[in-house]
Amino acid sequence: MKIRILLSVGLLVSSCTHASGLYFYETGTEDTALAGAGQAARAQDASTIMTNPAGMTQLPDHMFTGGLQVMDGSIDYQLNNTAQRSPGDVMKTFPNTSAFYSQKVTDNLYAGIGLYGNYGLGIDYGNWAGDRLIKKSTMAAMTLSPSLAYKLNDRLSIGASANANYGFLSLTRNVNDNDRQQQDHDWAMSYRLGLLMELSGQTRAGITWNSQTDYGFNINGKVRGKTLPLSAQVRAPQQLMLSVVHDVNQQWSLMADLGWQDWSQFGAPQVTVNGRKANQANRMKDTWHSALGVQYRPTAQWRLNAGVAFDSSPYRRQDDVAMTLPTGDEWRFGTGAQYQITAASNIGIAVEYLHMQSSKVSSPSAFAGSYDHPYLWFASVNYSYQF
Template identity: 75%
Template sequence: MKKIALVCSGLIFSSVANASALYFYEIGTEDTALAGAGQAARAQDASTIATNPAGMTRLPDHMFTGGLQALGGDINYQLDNDAQQSPGNVLNVTPNASGFYSQKINDNLYAGIGLYGNFGLGLDFGDWSGDRVLKKATVAALTISPSLAYKLSDRVSVGASVNANYGFLSLTRNVNGNDEKDKDHDWEASYRLGLLMDLTDQTRAGITWNSETKYDFNVNATARLPQGDYRLPISAQVNAPQQLMFSLVHDIDKQWSVMGDLGWQDWSQFGAPEIRVNGQQVNNTNRMKDTWHTAVGVQYRPTEDWRLNAGVAFDSTPYRDQSDVSLSLPTGDEWRFATGAQYQITPASNVGFAVEYLHMQSSKVQTPAIAAGSYDHPYLWFASVNYSYQF
């Protein structure tokens, strides 16, 4: 059971960067500098396609936004049994990129497309006692998001996106002293609907709904251990729940703007991450509950060329009991602290950077008993740059 659980951990870790109970908002755009605050109402560049497609009606006739991002941190698992060699930190630094284009079709209709990595992690367990079952795991995904937005009036717009999501999984293990790789991929569809309203000349509100996305990675592997050959037909599901996001942005004056979010993710529908080994469910206790997100942010414009950003966000844990979490989904309450800046290079272009620290609540794993241990003070960091050009 210990060996099976460790394989499952490697497979499901992909959900940490897709959404998992974390529901990551960071895709290399200015939103990272605000910890996501105001994401469904801000609409300051073409990346609004990913947060609220209705926001395209606030953009110039043609606009491109692109971003580059790196993710790192410490996701460290220590076994309670000190006689066993623990994996330690299994998280590698992971790159990400995004690109968005928006275009005005006529006075009321806008169209755009987004291309971005909605999850991707590299895991390296190294040369440890379980490397015959799992040594390395790589998960990557790409989302293509064609979108439309329409002005119902000068103050109200609606938008929609149809997302084609591609996921890829690769596993490497030690087989008779040599590294052996197995891989799988999956296509899944999802949808996004958005509403944007100017409540006053200085205040706007946005509401976005995202449908759920399920990735099914099927990997067949044989683990050759001293006790004998273990044939493990494993199917792991990596799920992103449906979510609602409500955002407000208020421009106090020409220099200061404040913004905030209130969000909900439907994690209770998934119960626990489902893993099947030889047709039997493993670790299928219903531990999950819905999660809530809130964020506040501020923008300060000291000059016409600079825009300074800062934000704080909180996401509640998806677990009913933090002392009994799934080995395959280490998470808890999350705090985000972010800052960054945008610089107007020319009247048509700007460049920006963002950094963010994400602290996760510690957790304990009780089952299976042979793999009992803890994730103590896990954290992640993000660093990104973005560029926008209008024409």
């Protein structure tokens, strides 16, 4: 669903502190080529553990799926005060990987495990006017997701995952003309429930619920000769995803998504400095996701994918966004292909372009500016083997 996750990393200006990072569903799987369309109902490989664990009941007795991915783009920040040095493009190339395994235990019971990174972003502001606040920041996380699925009957399956999430935060700032790097890490638990329904011989629907995920980071930041203990929260909201896949015939399949994320419960990024919260106005609202995708199988060996998705902005106003969460309405455009190497294995490639709505930063006022036409791109390769 939505890619956004609030990450307060300790940007200090007077008493105001805030920042952010990103949460992705792009993890190097075939879903990237479809812009995520049909993700909770497709169940064509073991990565369904991440999108709907109930989908394991549609897989062979044993199946492995792995993926490699790279993300890059342009997130250009320009200060309103042209007398100050602007950061420019703060985006850094960010690699990713994933691995999933599913196994049939009994006629109706399936078990699986996934290891993937769908939290993370690297940003580099360089030597800009506010380098005492931040120069570089990296948030990376990996999720270990043991899962179970049970086929209730020929038309209905249920699934569940317990996700152990490990997060790592690194922050670099200019302190007395020297780069100072600070780090922290944390574990967070989250849960996933899935339902898969065979509506007919040609139509499948899936519903997935993901619980809220909360990381907590603590960093001691030295500002103007004083050390301040910072406590920052990284939050991903609870979310619902409804997906449908319809096989028109042996060659064509259509798929769609409708999703919701509960961003309004967070209000605004929260950071605690010396036990006091750096409160901000309630700037967040719930978001909605929709996607359409198509698969075309010209031969028994090839499967071609294409998809488009839209996510609404989590901000109530685009002229008051967090400095390090430059997002708004988002459009995704994906395409790719899968090739059946043997009866037991296939390989695929996927590319996706993500366009974000322009936005403006009003606080901290000393470094107010704008992000104009930011975008990201993803390129990935995936491999599946059944045995």
